[in-house]
Amino acid sequence: MWVCISDVFDIKKIIKDIIECATDGVCDRSRSLNVLQGELRKILMKQKFLLVLDDIWPNAIDEWQTFFAPFRNVLEGSVILVTTRFATIVCLVTNTRTIELKGLPEDTFLEFFNICAFGTDCAESYPKLQVIGQDVASRLCGSPLAAKTLGRLLNMELTERHWITVQNSELWELPHQDNEILPALQLSYLYLPPELKRCLALCSMFPKGYRFERDEIVDIWVTHGFVVPEGSMDPEELGVAYLDDLRSRFLLQTDPRFRDLSRYVMHDLIHAMAQSVSLDECFLLQDKNYPNQRKIPPTVRHMSIEVHSEV
16 A cells, blocks of 8 residues: 655545555545544454555654554564655654665666766767766766656757757756755746746646646646647647647556546655745645645635645
8 A cells, every 4th residue: 555645744635545455445534523533443354464655754753653553563574664755754654763764876877867968879979968967967966757857858869059058057056955956947947838838837736746647637728728829720629639748748547546547646756846936826725734835826716725635
């Protein structure tokens, strides 16, 4: 079972997601927390399990004991794997073995970056671009996500002029923390066509980890007039092409639970980037459990409201 937690620790939603992962069905979230915990406890007693709780934030600390109650008497050999960016989370989990993940080793990362940047072309055929690429790759903190997004951007035009423009972009000078890849992700956004910029920005109004149904997001884009007509092509068909384009740039990705390409998800870091570039126009209003809620800017044009994790 794999559940994305992110920056809102909603116990009821998390347990519902775990039940749905375990049963491959739809859970009735109108039931009380006690009923959901009882159902989860019965499921966990049937067999050993591996549960991944992905991207837990410090606001989980206060409610962890309540959340953890159904896991206290499970079958021996069951494992909970927690991923987090915050060292304070480690103390939550008993019998903890901590593994600090770093970026890929330099040689491995450069090899992967070259595959992303040159594609099927031979990197050795572009010695000047290789030198530029090495410099760009050194700024990406060994992150595969950054290698894929920026490599795809460079691959769109294998010319010295394009690569130098990316290398010398002022976005690299923006304030950011060590081991942060936000400038690289913002570069990927900067080079999007205007219609794709609008479409990606609108996705930032949905909560982190939200699963977009293909027809749902395309219909929203079409309704807002973001899909620019081309010849005799239907707007919905063109909207799907936009979706495929964003996916090819690794700004959206296919939901691994729906291999038929019917649903998409946005990586948390891509979501943060999309929010940062659309602050004045798109806004997600969340409930009091959200730790970093901003005030609604006067320039906002699109807003979604999330209450108890329902949009």
